[in-house]
Every structure is written in structure tokens, then in C-alpha cells.
Amino acid sequence: MQFLIEIDKLKTIERRTRIIHGERLENDAEHSWHLAMMALILQGHSNKDIDIFKVVKMLLVHDLVEIDAGDTFAYDTQGNIGKYERELKAAHRLFGMLPEQQAKELLSLWIEFEMKETQEAQFASSLDRLQPIIHNHQNEGDTWQKYNITSEQVLIRNAEMANGSETLWTYAQQLVQHSIDQGILKQS
Amino acid sequence: MQFLIEIDKLKTIERRTRIIHGERLENDAEHSWHLAMMALILQGHSNKDIDIFKVVKMLLVHDLVEIDAGDTFAYDTQGNIGKYERELKAAHRLFGMLPEQQAKELLSLWIEFEMKETQEAQFASSLDRLQPIIHNHQNEGDTWQKYNITSEQVLIRNAEMANGSETLWTYAQQLVQHSIDQGILKQS
Numbered sequence: 344m345q346f347l348i349e350i351d352k353l354k355t356i357e358r359r360t361r362i363i364h365g366e367r368l369e370n371d372a373e374h375s376w377h378l379a380m381m382a383l384i385l386q387g388h389s390n391k392d393i394d395i396f397k398v399v400k401m402l403l404v405h406d407l408v409e410i411d412a413g414d415t416f417a418y419d420t421q422g423n424i425g426k427y428e429r430e431l432k433a434a435h436r437l438f439g440m441l442p443e444q445q446a447k448e449l450l451s452l453w454i455e456f457e458m459k460e461t462q463e464a465q466f467a468s469s470l471d472r473l474q475p476i477i478h479n480h481q482n483e484g485d486t487w488q489k490y491n492i493t494s495e496q497v498l499i500r501n502a503e504m505a506n507g508s509e510t511l512w513t514y515a516q517q518l519v520q521h522s523i524d525q526g527i528l529k530q531s
Numbered sequence: 532m533q534f535l536i537e538i539d540k541l542k543t544i545e546r547r548t549r550i551i552h553g554e555r556l557e558n559d560a561e562h563s564w565h566l567a568m569m570a571l572i573l574q575g576h577s578n579k580d581i582d583i584f585k586v587v588k589m590l591l592v593h594d595l596v597e598i599d600a601g602d603t604f605a606y607d608t609q610g611n612i613g614k615y616e617r618e619l620k621a622a623h624r625l626f627g628m629l630p631e632q633q634a635k636e637l638l639s640l641w642i643e644f645e646m647k648e649t650q651e652a653q654f655a656s657s658l659d660r661l662q663p664i665i666h667n668h669q670n671e672g673d674t675w676q677k678y679n680i681t682s683e684q685v686l687i688r689n690a691e692m693a694n695g696s697e698t699l700w701t702y703a704q705q706l707v708q709h710s711i712d713q714g715i716l717k718q719s
Contacts, residue, residue: 344702347569348669351551354561363539372561373542379567379591381535384633396584399591403567445572481536514532 346440352410359416359486360475371406371414374474378402381470388508389466401456401467404449408433417475417500418492427457459506469507473515476501480518484527493531494523534628540598547604547674548663559594559602562662566590569658576696577654589644589655592637596621605663605688606680615645647694657695661703664689668706672715681719682711 356371382398406414411433415422434453438446456464476497479486486492497519505512522528544559570586594602599621603610622641626634644652664685667674674680685707693700710716 344665347565347572348551348665350568351565351666353564354550354557355553362542363536365543369542370561372564373558376541376560376564376567376591377535377539379564380538383588383591384535384629396587399584399587400571403564403571403587441572477532477536478539 346437349437349440350407350410353407356406356409356414358414358475359490360478361482361485363478363481369478371409375403375406378405378467378470378474381474382467385470385508385511386466388510389462390506390508391462393463393466397452397463398467401452401463402470404453405456405467405471407437408453411436416490418490418496430457459503462507465503465507467507469504469511472501472504473511476515476518479528480522484522484525487522487528491529493529494519495531497528534625537625537628538595538598541595544594544597544602546602546663547678548666549670549673551666551669557666559597563591563594566593566655566658566662569662570655573658573696573699574654576698577650578694578696579650581651581654585640585651586655589640589651590658592641593644593655593659595625596641599624604678606678606684618645647691650695653691653695655695657692657699660689660692661699664703664706667716668710672710672713675710675716679717681717682707683719685716 353372353375354370357368358371358374360369361367362369362373379399379402382395382402386393386395386398408430412426412429415426434450438450438453440446441449455461456467459465459468475486487497498516501515502512504515519528523530541560541563542558545556546559546562548557549555550557550561567587567590570583570590574581574583574586596618600614600617603614622638626638626641629637643649644655647653647656663674675685686704689703690700692703707716711718
């Protein structure tokens with residue numbers, strides 16, 4: 344029960360992306376819910392057969408470590424140094440609050456997500472990449488404009504989405520092109 | 532994809548309960564995430580064997596109808612009249628944005644949750660009842676004080692939690708008693 348009270352903190356961890364229907368920044372808890380819904384709806388776009396419940400579980404827990412380690416901006420090269428070590432420490436503290444078997448299961452789900460070796464992790468990661476592109480496309484390039492991000496950075500950063508889903512990666516590239524055409528994403 | 536953009540609105544639907552680690556009200560999206568996590572952690576407390584993935588899916592979608600119908604306060608007797616009809620209309624509009632098979636699946640999951648006849652629905656509903664009790668116990672009786680709710684109202688409203696989980700209902704009653712003892716919930 345202490346774990347379930349502790350993870351309420353995820354509702355206070357802000358991302359760099361705004362929600363679509365409002366002005367404020369999105370928090371990690373509602374982001375995780377949105378990704379779980381995307382997994383249910385878009386599962387047919389996975390490159391290979393997947394255990395969809397595993398994908399949903401991964402997405403529900405994937406950002407919990409940010410309760411201790413904070414949200415690291417995807418395009419912040421400096422901030423991303425040592426990120427995995429910081430987050431692994433957080434994972435041990437947080438999941439360590441659970442009974443041993445549950446702690447093991449959630450820790451191994453989180454590590455699997457981070458390693459991106461299984462098809463489940465690759466598909467889950469694709470959704471985590473796709474969601475902010477949809478948000479920025481809907482929000483007139485919000486985060487891209489604010490942090491001076493170029494289309495080249497978006498494409499390089501997110502190309503690995505193809506490992507999880509070729510069709511979603513094609514769709515993401517269309518959103519990027521459309522954003523360039525609309526003048527809300529700078530072409531480089 | 533339009534459905535996935537539309538449901539972002541759930542992040543703007545406020546509940547009457549505050550988050551535990553902050554002053555603001557909780558929104559439906561982060562509430563749904565929290566319940567899905569509770570399902571994963573507390574599944575062993577279900578009275579009977581359950582399909583836990585079904586419970587998680589129910590909890591992820593259970594409040595989507597509030598995008599159109601709004602959050603109806605549990606203790607608002609007037610507001611609860613006609614609630615199901617309003618929400619059913621919302622369910623048809625929202626799930627109707629999906630391909631037919633997915634629309635059918637999510638609509639029937641939502642109806643199953645509302646009917647509370649299956650063990651999955653009863654367990655999911657227990658978690659939906661337990662979570663605000665935990666929040667109010669942690670938050671010095673916040674919503675109870677604000678709306679002048681008595682322990683009798685809390686106990687009557689939530690007694691059906693026992694259908695999903697005897698042990699969680701016992702735990703909830705302990706939280707209620709502890710809240711009375713602390714003077715944060717008025718005994719009636």
C-alpha cells in the first residue's frame with residue numbers, strides 16, 4: 344500500500360509536452376495512461392505478434408523511475424549522460440517497496456523496456472516516441488519551437504520507432520512532413 | 532487516431548479528490564492510471580479468480596464517458612439521476628470513433644464495468660471505491676470535510692466493495708475508523 348501511495352507522485356512529474364486540449368504541461372501519470380490506451384488501439388500495427396498485456400504493463404510502469412530521477416528531455420544530450428544509472432537506482436528503491444515477487448516482476452519489466460530488445464519493448468517504445476509527435480503536431484509545434492528542434496533531430500531521434508512498427512513510423516514521418524509544410528517545424 | 536486525440540480530453544476532467552502529493556484536484560486520466568496500477572499490485576485480493584488484463588482494460592476506459600458527461604460526485608443524489616443514460620450516450624459517441632470491432636469491445640467492457648455483475652467488474656469497481664478513501668485518509672479528510680460527508684455515508688456508499696474484495700473492504704473500514712479517530716471524518 345505504501346508503494347501505491349508513493350507512486351501518486353508520478354502525477355507531479357511534468358514532461359516537456361503540453362496536453363492537446365489545454366495549455367498546461369502533461370504529467371507522467373496521464374502520459375502513461377495515454378500510452379496504455381494507444382497500445383490497446385494500435386496493437387495491430389506491431390511488426391510482429393506481441394503479448395499485448397505485457398506491453399500495457401510496461402507502459403504503465405515505464406516512467407515510475409522519474410519520481411526520483413526526474414524527466415530527462417529527449418533532446419538534452421548532457422542530461423542523458425548517466426540517465427540509466429540514475430533511473431536504475433530509482434527503480435530499485437521504488438520497486439523495492441513491493442513484496443519480493445512483484446518487485447522482481449516490475450523491475451524486470453522496466454529493464455526489458457529500457458533494453459528495447461524484445462518485440463514488446465520495441466513496440467512500447469514506438470508508442471512512447473509517437474505520442475509527443477502527435478501532441479506537437481496538434482499543438483502547432485509547441486515543444487519543437489520552444490527548444491528550437493529541427494526536423495532532422497526529430498527524424499534521427501525517432502527512427503528506431505520502425506523497430507516496433509513500420510506503419511507507425513511511416514505515419515510519424517508524414518506528421519513531420521506535414522509539420523514542415525505548415526511551418527511549425529524548422530527543416531534542417 | 533482521431534479517437535486517441537479526442538481522449539486526451541480526459542486529462543482535463545477534474546474529480547473531487549485531490550492528489551496525495553500536491554494541492555490540486557486529480558484528473559480522470561491520472562486516476563485511471565493509478566487504478567490500473569492498483570489492479571496489478573492488489574489482484575491477489577480479489578475474492579475470486581479474475582482475468583486481470585480485462586480488469587486493467589476496464590479501468591483504463593471506465594471514465595472516458597466523463598469527457599462528455601462530466602464527473603458526477605458520488606454523494607450527489609440529484610446529479611446521479613440519469614447518469615447512466617448520459618454516460619451511455621457518451622460511450623456510443625466516443626467508442627463510435629473506432630473501427631467497428633474495437634468499438635464493440637470497448638463499449639461492452641464499459642457496460643460490463645457499469646453492470647457490476649462479473650467478478651472482473653466487481654473487483655475493478657472495488658478499486659475505484661478504495662482509491663478516494665486512501666486519498667482522503669492521506670489528505671486529512673479533504674473531500675469529506677469540504678462536502679460535509681459522514682462516516683455513515685462513506686460506509687453505506689462503499690459497502691459493495693466487499694463483492695469484489697473482502698480484504699480490501701476490511702482495509703477500507705479500518706481507514707474509515709482511523710479517520711474518525713483522527714477527527715478528520717465526522718461520525719454519524
